[in-house]
Amino acid sequence: MAEPLVLGVESSCDETGIGLVRGTTLLANAVASSVDQHARFGGVVPEVASRAHLEAMVPTIQRACADAGVTLEEVDAVAVTAGPGLAGALLVGVAAAKALALGLGVPLYGVNHLGAHVAVDVLDHGPLPQPMMALLVSGGHTNLLHVPDITSDIRSLGETIDDAAGEAFDKVARVLGLPYPGGPHIDRVARDGDPTAIRFPRGLTARKDMERHRYDFSFSGLKSSVVRWVQARERDGEPVPVADVAASFQEAVVDVLTRKAVLACTEHDVMDLQLGGGVAANGRLREVLEERCAEAGIRLRVPRRDLCTDNGAMVAALGSLLIAAGHEPSPLDIPADSSQPVGQIRPLARVAS
Amino acid sequence: MLLALDTATGSIGAAVLDGDQVLSEVTFQDSRRHGELLAPAMEQALTAAGGTVADLTAVAVGVGPGPFTGLRVGIVTGLVLGELRGIPVHGICSLDALAEQAVRDGVVDGPFLVATDARRKEVYWAEYAVEQGRPRRASGPGVAHAVDLPESTRALPAVGRGPLLYDALTRAGVDAPVDVHPGMLGAVAHRALAAGEVPGEVPDGILLAPEPLYLRRPDAAVPGPPKVVP
Ligand SMILES: [Zn+2]
Numbered sequence: 089m090a091e092p093l094v095l096g097v098e099s100s101c102d103e104t105g106i107g108l109v110r111g112t113t114l115l116a117n118a119v120a121s122s123v124d125q126h127a128r129f130g131g132v133v134p135e136v137a138s139r140a141h142l143e144a145m146v147p148t149i150q151r152a153c154a155d156a157g158v159t160l161e162e163v164d165a166v167a168v169t170a171g172p173g174l175a176g177a178l179l180v181g182v183a184a185a186k187a188l189a190l191g192l193g194v195p196l197y198g199v200n201h202l203g204a205h206v207a208v209d210v211l212d213h214g215p216l217p218q219p220m221m222a223l224l225v226s227g228g229h230t231n232l233l234h235v236p237d238i239t240s241d242i243r244s245l246g247e248t249i250d251d252a253a254g255e256a257f258d259k260v261a262r263v264l265g266l267p268y269p270g271g272p273h274i275d276r277v278a279r280d281g282d283p284t285a286i287r288f289p290r291g292l293t294a295r296k297d298m299e300r301h302r303y304d305f306s307f308s309g310l311k312s313s314v315v316r317w318v319q320a321r322e323r324d325g326e327p328v329p330v331a332d333v334a335a336s337f338q339e340a341v342v343d344v345l346t347r348k349a350v351l352a353c354t355e356h357d358v359m360d361l362q363l364g365g366g367v368a369a370n371g372r373l374r375e376v377l378e379e380r381c382a383e384a385g386i387r388l389r390v391p392r393r394d395l396c397t398d399n400g401a402m403v404a405a406l407g408s409l410l411i412a413a414g415h416e417p418s419p420l421d422i423p424a425d426s427s428q429p430v431g432q433i434r435p436l437a438r439v440a441s
Numbered sequence: 442m443l444l445a446l447d448t449a450t451g452s453i454g455a456a457v458l459d460g461d462q463v464l465s466e467v468t469f470q471d472s473r474r475h476g477e478l479l480a481p482a483m484e485q486a487l488t489a490a491g492g493t494v495a496d497l498t499a500v501a502v503g504v505g506p507g508p509f510t511g512l513r514v515g516i517v518t519g520l521v522l523g524e525l526r527g528i529p530v531h532g533i534c535s536l537d538a539l540a541e542q543a544v545r546d547g548v549v550d551g552p553f554l555v556a557t558d559a560r561r562k563e564v565y566w567a568e569y570a571v572e573q574g575r576p577r578r579a580s581g582p583g584v585a586h587a588v589d590l591p592e593s594t595r596a597l598p599a600v601g602r603g604p605l606l607y608d609a610l611t612r613a614g615v616d617a618p619v620d621v622h623p624g625m626l627g628a629v630a631h632r633a634l635a636a637g638e639v640p641g642e643v644p645d646g647i648l649l650a651p652e653p654l655y656l657r658r659p660d661a662a663v664p665g666p667p668k669v670v671p
Contacts (some may be wrong), residue, residue, distance in 0.1 A: 126467065128663050128665075129662070129664065129666045134659060135509065135659035135661070136659050136661060137508065138510070138513060139509075139653075139655075139659065141513075141517075142513050142517055142520075142653070143652075145517055145520065145521065146520050146524050149521070149531075150524070151525060160524075160525055175510070175670040176510040176513070179475075179476040179510060179513065179514060180513050180517050180636065182476050183475075183476055183513070183514040183515075183518050184517045184518070184520075184521050185559075186479075186480040186518070187480070187517070187518040187519075187521035187522050187525070188521055188525065190480055190483060190484060190494065191494045191526065192525065193493075193494075194668070202566040246447060262664075280518050331517055401542060402485065406665045420480040420484060421477045421480065421483050421647050422483050423474070423476060423477045424475065424476050429529065434602075
C-alpha cells in the first residue's frame, strides 16, 4: 500500500503554512506570511496575525494542492500545530484542520510546534538520529531539546528565560536603524564589522548561572547593553559604528547558543545536533556551530532554509512519523494550547461538556 | 442540506436544515472553547440529521459581530468545508439570527434592539423593525458602550446578552433569546436564498461575504524610539 498522504497545517505565529507529505517525501510546502503587516509595529501583532491566517487559509490550501498535483480528496490524514504559539493564531489553523479532517473523514493529529521543527529534517536528510539534540532558534522560541525519540520522548533541556533570540535581533536592528525583521539585516551588516570590537555580555554563562541555568538562555540583558552602548555614543555626538555593533552583538548571541548546544551534546553523550527555526539561516551561527561541532566530533544537521522557518511541511512530517509509529489520532475536541509544554508531543484531549 | 454554524456568542453550535426545516441543532455553552466544541457540535448535528458532509449543498456561517477569536473558528470552518465540497459559503450577520428567534418566539412585535456581549464594557448592536411578521435590520451592526447608544435606541426592547449585562438596556421579556441559535441562522439564510437574493447584489442584503464583521481595529501601536536605558 502507498504511504499515507498527510496534510499539515501551521498557524502558530505569522506564517500560514500548508504542507503535503507522502510518507517522508515532501510534495508541497505553501506558506503565506503576514510579516510585512507587522513590520511597522516592530514585532508580530497577534490580532493582525490571526486576521491574516483567516484570509490566507483557503488560498494556501489551494496552492499546496496545486503544487503537489493532488486533490484534497486524496489526503489520508491531517496534522496541525496545536501549540505552543499565539492563542488566536493557533485557533484558526486548528479549526481549519478539524474541518478538513471531519469533511474528508480522515484522522486528525494535533502536534507540538517545536517537535515539528525537529521532525522536518526527515524530509531533507532522511531518518532522524536517535537520540539527537536540537537547537531551535527563532523570533518566537529559543530551545535546547534532547530528543531520544521524536514520536514519544522530547525533553526540554533549556530555553530562553526572557526574549527569544530572534526578538533580540529585531530590537537591536531597530536601534541601529535597520528594517524588520532584524535577523537578515544584522547578518548582512555584520559581515563588514569586527565581532571583537565591543565585548557585549554573554547571558547566563557566569559560573553561578551555569549551575542554575546550565542550558537556558537570556538575551534581554544583552539587548539592553547594546541599546545603552549605542545611546551613549549618540549622546556624545559620535557616529555609531553600525557594522561593528551588529557583528559584536551577533557574536555574543552566537557564542552562547553554540557553546551551550555543544555542551549539552557532550554532557549527554549525544553526537547528533540539529539546528532549526528561522534564525538557523544566520550565516555566522551556522559557521561557528559547524566549527565547534567539528571540534567536538558532533554531526550537525541543518534542514534547508524554507524548512527551518515555520511551515506546514514540518507539521505534516511529524504527523507522518506519528502515523508510522502507530500512534492514535486526536479527538475532534482537542484545544489549541498556546503554552503547550515541549515534552507534550500531542495535545491532551478534553471531553466535550 | 444546509449546514449553519455560529461562534459569535457564548453559544457554539451547528444546525442542519432541509429547506426551512431545522433537522438538527447542537449547541454548547462556553465563551472560551469555540475551537474545541464546534467540530464535535458539527459532527453530532450531521449524525442527528442522518447526513454527512457529502450531503451538504451550502454552508451558512455567522460572521458576527462577535469577539474575534471565537468568531474566526466558525468562519474558517465554513470556508474550509466550502472549499472541500465545492459548495457556496454565505455569511450571515449573527444578530439577524437572534432577531429571527425573537420574532418567531413572539417576544417582540415592533421595533427592537439586538445587543450582544462585545466585552470591554461594550455591546454589539443592531436595530430591527418587524415587517410582515419578519425582522428587518434597520440600522447597525455597530459596537458601543450601552450607555452611549442614543436614547431612542436604548429605549427599545432588547434581546441578546446585552440587556442582561447592562442596566442601560431594557430586556424585551423574560423569554428574550440570549445567544445565537444556529438553526435560526440557517433559517435566515434559507429564506434569502429561496427569495433569490444574489450575494453582494443587494445593498444591506442578508447574504454577506464569509468574512468577520470586525467593527474594531486590532490593538497595536507603532513603537516610538527606543527608551533611553540608564
Ligand atoms: Zn517556529
